[in-house]
Amino acid sequence: MGLIRLGVLGALGYAGYKYFTNKHDEPAAFAKGEPGGMSNSATTPVRNAGASSMRDKPDSWSKTDQAMDESFPASDPPATY
Numbered sequence: 001m002g003l004i005r006l007g008v009l010g011a012l013g014y015a016g017y018k019y020f021t022n023k024h025d026e027p028a029a030f031a032k033g034e035p036g037g038m039s040n041s042a043t044t045p046v047r048n049a050g051a052s053s054m055r056d057k058p059d060s061w062s063k064t065d066q067a068m069d070e071s072f073p074a075s076d077p078p079a080t081y
Contacts, residue, residue: 031055046073 029047031054047053049070051061058065 029055 030045031052034048034053049072050066051057051069
């Protein structure tokens, strides 16, 4: 009887974990509907610049944040500071 209870509690715990974990279908950093991700495996996926292209939108977004986001992955820093 104890093993049955333990199994039931384990199954409930696993089901709760799966239900409450935050799973995303899109690759990290890509907003819904953005090109890239796993659909285009021939090239390296690159996200468009700007907060509107992010899956998880930031709380605040400054001009400096925008300039840094537009310059990535280039090695030259933006000249707008």
